[in-house]
Amino acid sequence: MNFTNPLYQLAWHFTLLSLVAIGGANAVLPEMHRQVVDVSGWMSGAEFAALFAIAQAAPGPNVLIVSLVGWKVAGLPGALVSTLAMCGPSSVLAFGIGRLAHRFQHAPIRPIIQSGLAPITIGIVLASGYLLAEAADQNWAAYGITAFTVLIVLKKRLNPLWLLAGGALLGMAGIVPV
């Protein structure tokens, strides 16, 4: 077997990521970025950010960024392998835990694990936002768009699709450098 084949590498990376993805897809963004941009050099930071933006603008779970990354690296097989590797191991775990739900639900350790990990997850999600902002925000207008988005999301219940569409229009108007 040829282990330098990108399909094996995708399968390996995302299987590992699946099992440490505490806090969902946004919490593994920095690790994915590190693997595909810094370590493997499969794409530039700007391309990675663009794929993330596409996954955000599309319907469905955020984890689809994984499918896009796999597709970019190795086409349709890459997309399938990455998606299954990212969802498979954690799903098997979820299936098992779901079966034991009632025993596990009242285990006194569970809320302790959850509240112990929460600040870590928050820090990592914040790092995800920082990495994306770093890719996008190279002038004050772009920083302004990011900051305005944060404010709107915190103050108003607005479908994020409107914000993404607004960002696209402002981008087309040429205020964000590319």
Added chain:
Amino acid sequence: MPRNKGSKQNIENALATSDAITRRALFGAFLAIGLSGFGGVLPWAHRALVEQKKWLSENEFAELLSLGQTVPGPNIVNMSIMIGARFHGVAGALLAFLGLMSAPFAIVLALGVLYERYGDIMLVRRAIGGVVAVAAGLVIAMAVKMAAAQPRKPGPLVICIAAFTMVGILRLPLIVTLAVLAPIGIAFAWKSKI
């Protein structure tokens, strides 16, 4: 996997309608959830499963969500697996997963192909630049919302800043960050509970 009626009754005594949920209905429900889930699927899952179809009570939904968040992996995928498994075992888990993922998977790849073909056009590149700036804001806002729900204590705040620094600034592998911080975080939570 055969369905065990006895234990099923115990687990799901609140789910009076569970026998009426066919495999096709299960797949269809998650297909609709996946397709409507712009900017996060969770609110749509709640609306469909709790408010409209009444397959789950508020409590059951919250319980499954918190379980889905304790297990690693995408939360909504974990939830779909657990909900599917409740109604139809392994087959149900697979159907719910496929329902949730298949249509969005096809759509996102189609968008990827379009991006590959037209991504060099200046107008498209500019639009994506604007969308990325917004997407960054959405992720940061999510972190702020999560932080607002936490008790304000110095210990967790230090751990949060450490996680941000290790992953975002130092670019350390996630495994390293978790190996260092998870035991500290859990030990801290343990101590403050007792």
